[in-house]
Amino acid sequence: MPEVNRDYFAKTLEKGIRILNLFDANHPSWSLTEISARMELNLTSVYRLVNTFVELGYLMKEPKSKRLHLGPMAVALGNQLLHGFDTVRLIEPLVDEIHCRYNISIEVSLFHSNCLVQIYKRETSNTLTYRLEAVSELLYCTSSGKSVLAFLPAEKLKHLAEAQSFARRSEKTITNIDAFYEDLEQVRQRGYALNNEEYIKGLIAIAAPILGRGTSYPLGCLSFNSTTPDHTLDEFEDKYAVVLCELARKLSEVIPDV
Amino acid sequence: MPEVNRDYFAKTLEKGIRILNLFDANHPSWSLTEISARMELNLTSVYRLVNTFVELGYLMKEPKSKRLHLGPMAVALGNQLLHGFDTVRLIEPLVDEIHCRYNISIEVSLFHSNCLVQIYKRETSNTLTYRLEAVSELLYCTSSGKSVLAFLPAEKLKHLAEAQSFARRSEKTITNIDAFYEDLEQVRQRGYALNNEEYIKGLIAIAAPILGRGTSYPLGCLSFNSTTPDHTLDEFEDKYAVVLCELARKLSEVIPDV
DNA sequence: AAACCACTTACTATAATAGTAAACAGATTT
DNA sequence: AAATCTGTTTACTATTATAGTAAGTGGTTT
Numbered sequence: 310m311p312e313v314n315r316d317y318f319a320k321t322l323e324k325g326i327r328i329l330n331l332f333d334a335n336h337p338s339w340s341l342t343e344i345s346a347r348m349e350l351n352l353t354s355v356y357r358l359v360n361t362f363v364e365l366g367y368l369m370k371e372p373k374s375k376r377l378h379l380g381p382m383a384v385a386l387g388n389q390l391l392h393g394f395d396t397v398r399l400i401e402p403l404v405d406e407i408h409c410r411y412n413i414s415i416e417v418s419l420f421h422s423n424c425l426v427q428i429y430k431r432e433t434s435n436t437l438t439y440r441l442e443a444v445s446e447l448l449y450c451t452s453s454g455k456s457v458l459a460f461l462p463a464e465k466l467k468h469l470a471e472a473q474s475f476a477r478r479s480e481k482t483i484t485n486i487d488a489f490y491e492d493l494e495q496v497r498q499r500g501y502a503l504n505n506e507e508y509i510k511g512l513i514a515i516a517a518p519i520l521g522r523g524t525s526y527p528l529g530c531l532s533f534n535s536t537t538p539d540h541t542l543d544e545f546e547d548k549y550a551v552v553l554c555e556l557a558r559k560l561s562e563v564i565p566d567v
Numbered sequence: 568m569p570e571v572n573r574d575y576f577a578k579t580l581e582k583g584i585r586i587l588n589l590f591d592a593n594h595p596s597w598s599l600t601e602i603s604a605r606m607e608l609n610l611t612s613v614y615r616l617v618n619t620f621v622e623l624g625y626l627m628k629e630p631k632s633k634r635l636h637l638g639p640m641a642v643a644l645g646n647q648l649l650h651g652f653d654t655v656r657l658i659e660p661l662v663d664e665i666h667c668r669y670n671i672s673i674e675v676s677l678f679h680s681n682c683l684v685q686i687y688k689r690e691t692s693n694t695l696t697y698r699l700e701a702v703s704e705l706l707y708c709t710s711s712g713k714s715v716l717a718f719l720p721a722e723k724l725k726h727l728a729e730a731q732s733f734a735r736r737s738e739k740t741i742t743n744i745d746a747f748y749e750d751l752e753q754v755r756q757r758g759y760a761l762n763n764e765e766y767i768k769g770l771i772a773i774a775a776p777i778l779g780r781g782t783s784y785p786l787g788c789l790s791f792n793s794t795t796p797d798h799t800l801d802e803f804e805d806k807y808a809v810v811l812c813e814l815a816r817k818l819s820e821v822i823p824d825v
Numbered sequence: 826a827a828a829c830c831a832c833t834t835a836c837t838a839t840a841a842t843a844g845t846a847a848a849c850a851g852a853t854t855t
Numbered sequence: 856a857a858a859t860c861t862g863t864t865t866a867c868t869a870t871t872a873t874a875g876t877a878a879g880t881g882g883t884t885t
Contacts, residue, residue: 317618325580333651360575381684384652385701390645393591409667426639443643
């Protein structure tokens with residue numbers, strides 16, 4: 310990351326945005342104290358920031374419990390941000406077509422400052438119990454992360470792989486770096502990565518990298534997700550690997566190379 | 568709107584959010600000076616706020632022109648906000664089913680502090696030249712606005728109707744309040760509203776209110792949009808009015824009454 | 826090469842925020 | 856019904872961040 314001008318940085322704005330980021334499908338409501346604890350921020354400061362969002366309609370406060378939820382303005386902003394990003398508008402019809410045709414959960418992420426940033430997703434009505442975070446640094450235990458790492462230049466890969474915690478998330482998590490490098494080698498040969506319940510028990514996925522047209526550098530990735538009640542990983546791979554790679558290739562054509 | 572505590576209000580946060588709100592599909596890029604002029608804010612202050620967003624990855628700066636665009640973090644936040652709002656997750660499958668089946672542009676909005684706030688939309692690949700704003704106070708020249716106004720209690724309707732500008736947006740805009748009240752009477756009888764190119768030439772729509780289950784108060788609305796090259800308004804109405812009303816009714820069942 | 830334009834930086838008066846502590850409200854227990 | 860507890864809201868000020876002016880910088884056009 311380039312050294313930047315920390316004098317011209319609005320701290321209040323950063324804190325506010327961090328608070329807004331706490332709210333997602335897994336954590337739809339927060340109390341003041343919870344936010345204060347999580348942000349390691351003074352209660353009064355949180356109160357001021359939260360109150361600002363409430364007045365603007367981005368958060369709503371339950372009258373009795375005082376718990377906070379997202380408000381309509383936040384959702385409108387969400388829509389606006391989503392469709393204001395050119396890349397999303399380009400990939401949307403391509404992803405939707407596959408989503409409608411096969412009725413599978415699909416996620417598209419960009420690789421941005423060593424994180425995978427989710428820019429588009431479609432879910433099946435079959436709601437999963439837990440959703441991945443919109444911005445994730447966990448690259449060792451997701452098919453998305455592995456698909457990107459596998460196609461990174463050796464130097465960069467080494468640097469990032471060594472930064473992974475390899476913490477055990479489930480029975481099947483890969484917890485040592487040598488096994489991990491072996492797995493990545495298979496990803497390279499296959500052209501796509503698998504997630505065999507390595508992140509959360511019951512959650513399986515296949516993911517292919519989105520490679521820059523000119524550079525072949527991984528710009529992001531595409532993943533199809535399912536659960537073990539619906540498919541075994543083998544079935545899922547047999548059924549969708551070709552579709553996955555084909556769609557990833559199509560996405561490469563519309564995502565601008567950086 | 569209830570009187571609120573203006574002492575506990577973070578102005579910097581408000582300004583930052585207002586800047587983020589400038590970016591949408593119609594205005595995907597802004598220069599510093601443009602933002603400064605539009606926000607009526609000092610250039611240096613805008614620089615600080617924008618720089619904050621750039622460092623956090625919410626905005627990106629074109630290296631040469633210095634023009635600003637949304638960044639991946641903004642899109643991830645967008646997705647997160649969208650799916651972190653319970654109501655969106657409830658209406659999503661219902662709307663998507665109709666969108667997939669008929670391939671039409673659909674918008675769902677909530678009526679919140681006298682504005683229509685767009686909380687979900689699906690577009691056809693046939694991209695329209697201009698998209699409605701995510702938060703709109705224009706109720707007199709959109710089918711969405713009319714569908715909601717028509718079902719408001721008389722007092723509230725009067726108040727809001729008189730606040731409309733009735734400015735001419737196109738040849739067919741309704742520009743006086745008496746004609747408008749007549750139109751609303753038809754909306755009531757029909758159960759849904761029409762937009763016959765009243766907002767922008769070439770843009771047509773039909774919209775039905777989403778009424779509270781208990782209260783029958785309009786909580787928001789559902790609209791189907793098209794363009795004159797694709798359909799005449801009569802055709803569009805004949806083809807989709809029944810589907811529209813049916814979907815609006817289904818949405819009423821899942822949107823919580825306030 | 827000069828002029829222009831927009832962005833960036835330096836600097837300080839002013840205004841906003843952080844943090845402490847106390848008051849308050851609602852829920853639960855005695 | 857009073858007492859206690861938990862979490863939210865308000866009052867108050869020292870400290871810190873921001874607004875605004877003005878000067879500097881770096882491309883682009885003439």
